[in-house]
Amino acid sequence: MRQRRPLAGADRPDGVRAGRRGALAAARGAARRCQRRQGDTAVTGKAKRVGPLAGVRVIDLTNVIMGPFATHILADLGADVIKVEAPEGDTFRSYRPARHTAMAGNFLHLNRNKRSIVLDLKTPAARAALDQLIAGADVFVHAMRPAAAERLGYGHAHVSQLRPDIVYCGAYGFGAEGRYAEKAAYDDIIQAGSGLSALQNAMHGAPGYLPTVLCDKIAGQAIAYSIIAALFQRASGGGGQAIEVPMFETMVEFNLIEHMMGSAFEPPLGPPGFNRVISHHRKPYATRDGYACILPYSDRNWQDFFDFTRRAEFKGDPRFANLGERVQNIDVLYAVVEEEAARRTTAEWIAFCDRVSIPCMPVNDLVDLFEDLHLRDVGFFSVAEHPSEGAYRVMRRPVSFSSAPFEIRHHAPGLGAQTREILEEAGLPEETIRALTGQPSCDTPMEQIS
Numbered sequence: 191m192r193q194r195r196p197l198a199g200a201d202r203p204d205g206v207r208a209g210r211r212g213a214l215a216a217a218r219g220a221a222r223r224c225q226r227r228q229g230d231t232a233v234t235g236k237a238k239r240v241g242p243l244a245g246v247r248v249i250d251l252t253n254v255i256m257g258p259f260a261t262h263i264l265a266d267l268g269a270d271v272i273k274v275e276a277p278e279g280d281t282f283r284s285y286r287p288a289r290h291t292a293m294a295g296n297f298l299h300l301n302r303n304k305r306s307i308v309l310d311l312k313t314p315a316a317r318a319a320l321d322q323l324i325a326g327a328d329v330f331v332h333a334m335r336p337a338a339a340e341r342l343g344y345g346h347a348h349v350s351q352l353r354p355d356i357v358y359c360g361a362y363g364f365g366a367e368g369r370y371a372e373k374a375a376y377d378d379i380i381q382a383g384s385g386l387s388a389l390q391n392a393m394h395g396a397p398g399y400l401p402t403v404l405c406d407k408i409a410g411q412a413i414a415y416s417i418i419a420a421l422f423q424r425a426s427g428g429g430g431q432a433i434e435v436p437m438f439e440t441m442v443e444f445n446l447i448e449h450m451m452g453s454a455f456e457p458p459l460g461p462p463g464f465n466r467v468i469s470h471h472r473k474p475y476a477t478r479d480g481y482a483c484i485l486p487y488s489d490r491n492w493q494d495f496f497d498f499t500r501r502a503e504f505k506g507d508p509r510f511a512n513l514g515e516r517v518q519n520i521d522v523l524y525a526v527v528e529e530e531a532a533r534r535t536t537a538e539w540i541a542f543c544d545r546v547s548i549p550c551m552p553v554n555d556l557v558d559l560f561e562d563l564h565l566r567d568v569g570f571f572s573v574a575e576h577p578s579e580g581a582y583r584v585m586r587r588p589v590s591f592s593s594a595p596f597e598i599r600h601h602a603p604g605l606g607a608q609t610r611e612i613l614e615e616a617g618l619p620e621e622t623i624r625a626l627t628g629q630p631s632c633d634t635p636m637e638q639i640s
Contacts, residue, residue, distance in 0.1 A: 241268020
């Protein structure tokens with residue numbers, strides 16, 4: 191799939207116009223448009239409804255990664271995601287590199303197929319506007335701590351009064367009923383608290399952080415599937431409901447899936463920790479000319495590996511006769527793989543492993559992914575043209591639907607790019623819209639803004 195031109199008309203280059211032309215020019219242009227239509231409602235074209243969630247409207251108060259990753263999934267599945275931003279915008283906009291302020295490269299991917307509205311929720315007028323948006327929405331999602339959401343006035347009780355059948359999702363660091371509920375939470379905090387950092391102690395001799403915001407993204411997926419499940423229940427007659435997605439509890443379950451081990455029993459039959467996974471020999475192995483992941487797994491895999499490496503002494507060894515025994519003696523096996531890996535090139539290992547169906551993969555640098563032949567085969571990357579940011583690399587939705595092909599309906603929006611159209615869709619009066627957007631009133635003489 192090659193996308194060389196804008197795919198939707200809803201994102202206009204003037205989404206960042208105030209920052210480029212200056213407040214004075216923007217105000218003059220607004221006044222002239224007002225004089226031309228004098229109260230007529232502006233009509234905005236709507237993007238074609240596609241995807242399994244087409245017709246679902248989501249009010250999204252989240253920022254950075256966890257919540258936006260969740261709503262990114264929903265948006266790519268066809269939901270109309272309205273991204274509610276403070277006047278300073280989502281902080282993820284400000285990262286570098288970027289071609290223009292507030293349009294960072296990472297922001298472009300995570301916020302496509304969304305529309306942006308700026309509302310200063312410290313003001314009563316903005317909160318009243320948000321209330322009206324909520325009344326016409328299917329989903330409300332935020333990532334404030336529970337007490338902060340209540341202080342702002344957007345706890346479940348208030349939101350469900352505005353729309354009784356709404357799916358309300360609070361994405362928290364920690365569950366609202368626990369003693370950590372009001373603690374600040376970021377990915378590193380949850381990696382440490384959930385046991386993930388300590389798991390690396392066995393492998394590396396010290397606790398560590400994974401070089402990715404795994405907790406944010408796993409929690410983001412949990413938010414997305416929970417919202418979709420609640421929408422299904424509502425469609426089945428179950429009504430709206432409140433969902434709580436805490437990062438900490440989500441990652442504790444995630445980590446213990448394979449690491450519970452003997453601790454699954456009461457009293458425990460052994461300590462937690464899956465020794466195959468935390469073996470210090472479990473790593474990409476140095477080959478003669480690089481690195482590769484070489485992973486014999488099944489009985490047949492190991493027999494083929496021993497034949498190829500001429501390690502006949504291991505073939506009848508009872509320590510390696512079946513999966514259960516191998517797991518108990520995994521350090522011995524992985525040490526053998528590490529030793530043998532260095533005797534051949536990466537290409538030789540890939541050729542052998544592919545021939546006998548032993549899982550094997552070269553170690554790719556991130557930059558290698560852009561030229562990966564498989565990703566090219568499936569059309570994972572393409573190039574699109576953003577109205578204000580120019581050509582940029584697109585990662586397609588990784589999940590494919592036979593009846594809902596991937597489309598970009600909106601490129602990532604400039605800050606507040608769709609504020610007016612969203613407020614108009616909600617039925618707010620023209621003067622209210624002008625007050626919220628900082629545009630001059632239709633009755634304001636030109637000389638007062640010159």
